[in-house]
Amino acid sequence: MLENANRLKLETGLSQSSPTTLPGWHGLVLHSTRSGSNSVAVKVFDNVVIKFGEDTISSLGRDETAYRAEIQRLSDWCADNNLDLNMTKTKELVVDFRRRTSELHCVSINGECVERVSSFNFMDVHIATELQWSSNTLAVFKKAQQCLYFLRIHRKMDLKKELLIVFDHCSVESDYVERVSSFKFLGTHISVDLSWSTNTSALVKKAQQRLHFLSVLRWNRLQTDVLVSFYCATIESVLEHAIPVWYAGIVFNISYLRYIVLMTNLSVASEPETRHKINLDDTLDFGVRTSVQTSTSWKAPIIWDGMFDPNLYDQRHTEEKSSVALTVFAVGRYLDAYLKTFLTSAEQHFMVGLPVTYYVFTDSPEKVPNITLGSHRNIKVIPVEKHTRWQDISMMRMRTISEAIESEIRHRFRYVFCFDVDQEFKGRFGSEALGDSVALLHAHFYKLPQAQFTYDRNPKSKAFMETGDFYYHAAIFGGLWQNVKDLVDACYLGIIEDKLNNVEALWHDESHLNKYFWIHKPSKLLSPEYCWDQSIWDKQGIVVTRLVWAPKHYDTLRSG
Numbered sequence: 001m002l003e004n005a006n007r008l009k010l011e012t013g014l015s016q017s018s019p020t021t022l023p024g025w026h027g028l029v030l031h032s033t034r035s036g037s038n039s040v041a042v043k044v045f046d047n048v049v050i051k052f053g054e055d056t057i058s059s060l061g062r063d064e065t066a067y068r069a070e071i072q073r074l075s076d077w078c079a080d081n082n083l084d085l086n087m088t089k090t091k092e093l094v095v096d097f098r099r100r101t102s103e104l105h106c107v108s109i110n111g112e113c114v115e116r117v118s119s120f121n122f123m124d125v126h127i128a129t130e131l132q133w134s135s136n137t138l139a140v141f142k143k144a145q146q147c148l149y150f151l152r153i154h155r156k157m158d159l160k161k162e163l164l165i166v167f168d169h170c171s172v173e174s175d176y177v178e179r180v181s182s183f184k185f186l187g188t189h190i191s192v193d194l195s196w197s198t199n200t201s202a203l204v205k206k207a208q209q210r211l212h213f214l215s216v217l218r219w220n221r222l223q224t225d226v227l228v229s230f231y232c233a234t235i236e237s238v239l240e241h242a243i244p245v246w247y248a249g250i251v252f253n254i255s256y257l258r259y260i261v262l263m264t265n266l267s268v269a270s271e272p273e274t275r276h277k278i279n280l281d282d283t284l285d286f287g288v289r290t291s292v293q294t295s296t297s298w299k300a301p302i303i304w305d306g307m308f309d310p311n312l313y314d315q316r317h318t319e320e321k322s323s324v325a326l327t328v329f330a331v332g333r334y335l336d337a338y339l340k341t342f343l344t345s346a347e348q349h350f351m352v353g354l355p356v357t358y359y360v361f362t363d364s365p366e367k368v369p370n371i372t373l374g375s376h377r378n379i380k381v382i383p384v385e386k387h388t389r390w391q392d393i394s395m396m397r398m399r400t401i402s403e404a405i406e407s408e409i410r411h412r413f414r415y416v417f418c419f420d421v422d423q424e425f426k427g428r429f430g431s432e433a434l435g436d437s438v439a440l441l442h443a444h445f446y447k448l449p450q451a452q453f454t455y456d457r458n459p460k461s462k463a464f465m466e467t468g469d470f471y472y473h474a475a476i477f478g479g480l481w482q483n484v485k486d487l488v489d490a491c492y493l494g495i496i497e498d499k500l501n502n503v504e505a506l507w508h509d510e511s512h513l514n515k516y517f518w519i520h521k522p523s524k525l526l527s528p529e530y531c532w533d534q535s536i537w538d539k540q541g542i543v544v545t546r547l548v549w550a551p552k553h554y555d556t557l558r559s560g
């Protein structure tokens, strides 16, 4: 009955992955919605069905009954495999050259009529039912006309002939072939530099969206084998799409994939013990911050904005019931000047959601301001004596911290973080900063050569060092209580020995801290984003400031 009728059924906005639409080609193009479309294998029916990325083309013989049966089989198969055909994107174009045409019934899918169109824009080519190409020529002509208008204006403005020709090539002729820097071909993004980064980012983004559902399933306590099946079907298939094509060229982006795979492991492993074996810091994206150093020679991460997933860290530390003791000294005039701002800003930004106790060491406990604290957050004021010299106030912190860890902190907290008081939190200072042994890169030295580091260079001091790794700032250090105890004990010992030898290290406790971290490498470094001096003009690499130095008024605040 349909002897001479050629049917093309095309989806609007069809991807470039389909074969060309030759007149005489009998075909049907169906669009399946995002859900699961990538996980469909090629399925061959009696008539051929070709699966390209998200578009399905079926080609068939001349028999209309077979054509309709084919569509029915395809739609049944999709239904069986949990795929939806996107009816809004599916169009029918009938090309019929018979002398006597008869009324054709619409093609229906799931009881719905597929819309029939008289002309169709496919890959920027307008195909019409009569295959005359006039609508196509007209469209191209119209577009070129618009560009010619600008050409005329340019000529009026007396632009050089060569320039006009260049413009003509770029704008008018480009109507025929647009030059792009990246192109999606069969679901794979190919860019001019063949770096595959666009492709990886696209894959990772897609996989990441699906990871969320995996987490939901896990929280609903589905069995591991079900989770693994879900992972293979919906996430792995995305990540591995066309992998033989791009894998060899992926060097620069492999960390994205590792990140996803690790995240998935976290989500799939249903036993808490298994999940906790996965190191959170292995989920860091070391490649995202290209202009700064993101890990040390001994493989400790240096935490910069963008490298970590804050939710992942918070979730895990909440599950593990991590707790933090924060020590801060406010002796003499430093209390009035800084303590209130320090504590109120910490309540807004420091380890929000985790149990935190502030250990405030002061010579004037009665002057400690009343701060409204969040739940599971406490403040404990511990009286200390006021040393006459400010250097001693600073150095003797090491001994006081050690005593507090020994008598109390070790029994109640996993982590201890020690802070200078003359600073203000400005942004998230969260659980990503927690680690076994944590040091801070000094804002003034992170981009300077080692020769300029202010290590103690006096061989008579215990803090003496000729060479080192980084210059660390003593304004923040922390870690597991055991490690912090070792650190403060070692520094205090050095300070006492120096006193016995009548020497004082150049930067007091900070010099001893630098010596300690040179011998006992920290397991995590915080970038200067975690303690920034706003007077530094060159903010190279600094994307956020999570904590800033408060103005220092040494002349009026310090004693001794």
Ligand code: UDP
Pocket: 328, 329, 330, 331, 332, 333, 334, 335, 390, 393, 394, 419, 420, 421, 422, 475, 552, 557, 558, 559
């Ligand atoms: N400190 C104090 N009172 C003082 C001197 C120091 O409480 O008179 C404490 C305070 O916590 C301060 C820390 O010791 O933040 C280190 O001293 P400072 O901040 O003056 O040193 P800098 O940051 O300039 O090296």
Ligand code: GAL
Pocket: 442, 444, 454, 473, 474, 507, 510
């Ligand atoms: C200063 C800072 C001091 C000390 C010193 C080291 O900028 O105020 O606390 O860290 O650098 O050179």
Ligand code: MN
Pocket: 420, 421, 422, 475
């Ligand atoms: Mn300070």
